[in-house]
Amino acid sequence: MRIETLDVLRCPYCGGRLSLVDSIFHRRTDNQIHDGILGCHCCIFPLVDGIPVLHVLPAATVARDHLQAGRPELARRAMFGLDNDSDAEAFDAVASSNTATYRDTVEALGPNFEGGYFLYRFSDPTYIVAQAVARAVGATVLGGKRRAIDICGGSGHVTRTLLDLSEMPPVLADLYFAKVWLARRFTAPGCEPVCCDGNAPMPFARGTFSFAMCTDAFMYIWTKRQFVGEMERLVEARAPGAEPGAVLIGHTHNERTWTPSHGQPLSPEGYRDLFETFEPRIFGEGNLFTDVVAGGPLDLSRRDSQDTLDKSPALAIVASRHPGVFAKHPLTPPDTAAGELRINPLYTQEADGDRVRLTLVFPNEEYADEYGACRQYLPEALTLDRSAVAALSSGRVSGEFVELLRRKVIVDLPKRYY
Numbered sequence: 450m451r452i453e454t455l456d457v458l459r460c461p462y463c464g465g466r467l468s469l470v471d472s473i474f475h476r477r478t479d480n481q482i483h484d485g486i487l488g489c490h491c492c493i494f495p496l497v498d499g500i501p502v503l504h505v506l507p508a509a510t511v512a513r514d515h516l517q518a519g520r521p522e523l524a525r526r527a528m529f530g531l532d533n534d535s536d537a538e539a540f541d542a543v544a545s546s547n548t549a550t551y552r553d554t555v556e557a558l559g560p561n562f563e564g565g566y567f568l569y570r571f572s573d574p575t576y577i578v579a580q581a582v583a584r585a586v587g588a589t590v591l592g593g594k595r596r597a598i599d600i601c602g603g604s605g606h607v608t609r610t611l612l613d614l615s616e617m618p619p620v621l622a623d624l625y626f627a628k629v630w631l632a633r634r635f636t637a638p639g640c641e642p643v644c645c646d647g648n649a650p651m652p653f654a655r656g657t658f659s660f661a662m663c664t665d666a667f668m669y670i671w672t673k674r675q676f677v678g679e680m681e682r683l684v685e686a687r688a689p690g691a692e693p694g695a696v697l698i699g700h701t702h703n704e705r706t707w708t709p710s711h712g713q714p715l716s717p718e719g720y721r722d723l724f725e726t727f728e729p730r731i732f733g734e735g736n737l738f739t740d741v742v743a744g745g746p747l748d749l750s751r752r753d754s755q756d757t758l759d760k761s762p763a764l765a766i767v768a769s770r771h772p773g774v775f776a777k778h779p780l781t782p783p784d785t786a787a788g789e790l791r792i793n794p795l796y797t798q799e800a801d802g803d804r805v806r807l808t809l810v811f812p813n814e815e816y817a818d819e820y821g822a823c824r825q826y827l828p829e830a831l832t833l834d835r836s837a838v839a840a841l842s843s844g845r846v847s848g849e850f851v852e853l854l855r856r857k858v859i860v861d862l863p864k865r866y867y
């Protein structure tokens with residue numbers, strides 16, 4: 450963790466500033482803290498492998514005891530939930546390897562860790578909307594120099610899309626240590642990970658951020674009123690006349706419809722009533738998806754009817770006083786890859802002379818049911834020149850790649866993703 454991050458961290462329970470307890474075991478450099486104990490007015494918290502753990506769940510207590518006894522490796526094992534020696538050793542080997550991929554690391558964490566479809570995450574319909582809305586709102590309110598937070602951001606797939614919007618590193622907050630650790634290492638390198646509980650007050654000072662967002666997680670939060678109040682507090686303008694910030698809750702389910710992994714959603718009015726200091730605008734995700742599939746612009750000036758909202762399985766909520774937010778935002782393609790350009794792993798590849806035949810194949814029926822809307826931009830089959838496929842490694846997005854990247858036939862994946 451960067452030392453200066455201490456300036457914005459606050460204890461979630463007493464609100465006090467946190468500082469490194471120098472008298473207890475710690476490892477630090479001039480600008481980073483690697484391991485140690487952070488103290489406030491009311492408690493002490495472990496900081497494990499560069500990640501502050503600002504909750505008091507059982508693993509945090511075990512990790513804290515290990516750190517106090519000078520055993521940082523065991524503290525990390527506790528936070529990863531690795532409780533038998535052979536699993537822990539296998540994981541440590543992957544974690545210390547310079548060639549292990551995100552997939553290798555996820556597999557070393559065991560079958561219960563991130564089941565599901567992380568391999569396809571960057572092209573799924575929920576993700577492409579989250580990415581477009583986060584970038585449109587984030588670019589508007591961050592101005593290249595203010596700070597963003599992705600709350601309940603998991604392993605950082607959406608955090609990744611915030612990295613180039615500001616010179617200030619985005620904060621990624623999540624309850625699961627392993628996920629934010631993976632994000633810092635692979636999916637969102639350069640982000641500042643913080644391990645904390647979304648059902649408790651957020652461990653940050655008022656007005657620390659200009660953009661607070663949460664996607665695909667809010668329906669699982671029980672303390673929704675507190676959560677939104679905290680998002681409002683985090684982006685509160687720190688001085689009169691300061692540029693206004695924004696709150697985004699993306700992909701939250703609608704009580705009036707049924708969806709897989711439903712959570713405890715509210716109705717559109719229920720979500721609106723959570724806000725006290727900002728007037729939110731609520732969008733059905735379907736129209737935003739149509740904008741993205743069409744290549745933009747993303748129209749945040751629209752006002753969806755009550756009927757549209759009532760029938761939308763997923764909603765996006767944006768709250769801001771910034772005049773640039775509720776506007777039409779162009780979706781500008783990048784000219785170079787942020788990571789590695791690769792053929793979308795949803796395609797099988799078959800060599801055919803100088804050409805490569807790609808065929809769309811879903812991993813299973815459940816995937817097709819939940820994410821089948823990707824057929825609106827992923828063609829069933831296509832053929833590329835072998836030389837074009839080889840040119841992906843240059844990372845340049847030009848010529849036919851612009852359209853293939855837009856349609857997610859080519860994806861811009863983190864380095865060493867799989």
Ligand SMILES: [Zn+2]
Nearest residue numbers: 460463489491
């Ligand atoms: Zn405290």
